[in-house]
Amino acid sequence: MKKPSWISVCLVIFILLNVLLTYFLIDTKAIYDLYQRIAVNEELKPQVETSIIEDTYFQAAQPELSDIMSPHQIMIREKGRYYYVHQSKIMADIRDTVEEPIIELDGNQPQINPVELGDIMKKDHYQFIYVTKLALPLLSDLIRDSSEVETQFQINRIIIPKDDSRKVYLVDSINKSFLEAHLNDTINLSTLSDSFDKVAQTWIEMDEYTINRDTVYLPKTVLASPSQVYTLEKVPENIFIEPVFEGEAFDITEPDANNIRSYHTFVSSLMIDDDTNMMTVSKSGSQKNVPSRSESQLVSQYHQVTGSLEIVKDFTYWNMGFRFFSEQGNMITYRRYLAGMPIFAHPELPDYGANKVSLKYQGSQASLDRLQMSLLILGTHVSDQSQSQIVESGQEIRKILEDNHLKFSQFNQILLGFEWQKEMENFKKVTLIPKWFFVIGNEIYSIDQIKDGTVSEKYASALVTKAGNGINLFDEEMLSFLWVDNRQKNKALI
Secondary structure, X not given: OOOOOHHHHHHHHHHHHXXXXXXXXXXXXXXXXXXXXXXXXXXXXXXXXXHHHHHHHOOOOOOOHHHHOOXXXXXXXXXXXXXXXXXXXXXXXXHHXXXXXXXXXXXXXXXXXXXXXXXXXXXXXXXXXXXEEEEHHHHOOOEEOOOOOOOOOEEEEEEEEOOOOOEEEEEEOOOOEEEEEEEOOOOOHHHHHHHHHHOHHHOEEEEEEEEOOEEEEEEOOOEEEEOEEEEEEEOOHHHHHHHHHOOXXXXXXXXXXXXXXXXXXXXXXXXXXXXXXXXXEEEOOOHHHOOOHHHHOOOOHHHHHHHHHHHHHHHOOOOOOEEEEEXXXXXXXXXXXXXXXXXXXXXXXXXXXXXXXXXXXXXXXXXXXXXXXXOEEEEEEOHHHOOEEEEOOHHHHHHHHHHOOOOHHHOOEEEEEEEEOOOOOOOOEEEEEEEEEEEEOOEEEEHHHHHOOHHHHHHOOOOOOOOOOOOOEOOOOOOOOOOEEHHHOOOOOO
C-alpha cells in the first residue's frame, strides 16, 4: 500500500486550520467568549487559594471530654496548712506515669456523714477541686467504676490522704457526703508526693473560709499578677454556615434596627449582632420534643454534657482553654479560660467568656435548641503592654465585705478569673484583668461591684440559702504568668 506523501498531510492540516480561522472570522463572539473564559479562570485562582488559607487559619478547637473536665484547683494540706499548687505539672506527671485511671471506686452507696468528712479534711491530704459538681462517669479519665450499677452521685472534690492508707474519698462538699475509693495498684502515693515536691517553690499558702454550705481557699497574703493584653480576631461567620444549615439553601436578612443580620431557613437561624460580634444559633422544632421539667430531670448530667459537647465542637475556635462551667435545666454553659482561669466580661458588655447551649430531647437523643457565643477570639499576646495588678488576700476580702455590710456566708462561691475590659479599639485589642468574682445563685459579680455597692444594694439584708452546684476555683498552671507574693511585686514578673 502506498504511504501518503508529505504534501497530502500538509494539505489536510491547511484545510482544517482554514476552517477554524473562518469560524472565528465569521463569529467574533467566539473569540470574545474564549478570552473571557481565560480571564475569569485567572481571576478565580487567587480566590480559591484565599479560601484555603482562611479555612486553614481558623481551626476548630475540638475539645475532648477530659479537656473540659480537668480539675480547676489542686491543693495540698501539709502540716495543717493549705497550699495552692500549679495544676499543669501535677496532671502531666500523673498522665505520664500511668495510662489508665488512677482511682478505683469501691462501691456506689454514698455516705452522708459531716463529722467523718470533717475528720478526713483535717488530715494532711492532696485535694483536687472541680469547678462544679460532676457525675462520676464524666471523670472516667481519673476514676474507674467497675460496678455494674452506674452511680449518678456527683462530686466536686477528690481527697487523697497522705497517711499511706491508699484510700481516696470522692466528695460532695456541699451536701457533706462522699464515696470511698482507693488508688489504682499502678500508682504509688510517692508518685503524687514527688510531683508536688517538684513545684514546692511555687506553692502559695492559703486560708480556708466558710461560705454558704461550703468552703473556699483564699491567699494568705496579697498577690500581684500582670494583666494580659491580646490582639483580637473575628472568626468569619461563613465558617458556621455548614454546621448550621448542613447544605440547605437559606435566605439572608439585612441588618434590622438593632444592627442584627440573619441567615435563616424555616427551621434554622444564624443571627449576627454587628455591634457586639455576638452570634446566636437557633433551631425550631415541634414542642412535643422539648421535655417538661420532670422529663428533663431524667436526662443524666453525663448525657447532657456529652450531647452538648458534640454540638459545640463545630462552633469552638477558642484554643486557650474551654471548659464545662455550669448547668441550669437544659442549658449548659461552657466558659472560655486563659491560663487556667475563667473569663468573665465587664458588667456593661455581653458575656464574651461564655458559650451557652440549650438542648432539646427526643427520648435520650439531644439536639440543638439555641446557642449563643462570641465570634471574637484572642490573637497575639502583647506582653509589653501588661501591667501589674494587685489581687486581694482573704483578709482583705473579708474587710471589703464587712465595709459593704456583706458576709462570706452570703456567697455560694468566690473565685478568681479574668475580666474582659470594655476598651477594645474597634474590636482590635483587649485587656484581661485578674479579679475576684463572687457567686450568688446564678449571678456573678466582680469585686469592683462589691466595692461600689452594687451587690450590697441587692443582698446586704438577705442570706442566700440556695447552694446550687457551686464553683470553687483559684488559678492553675498560669502558663508563663507566675503569681508572686506582694512583698516581691517589684521584681520582674515571669
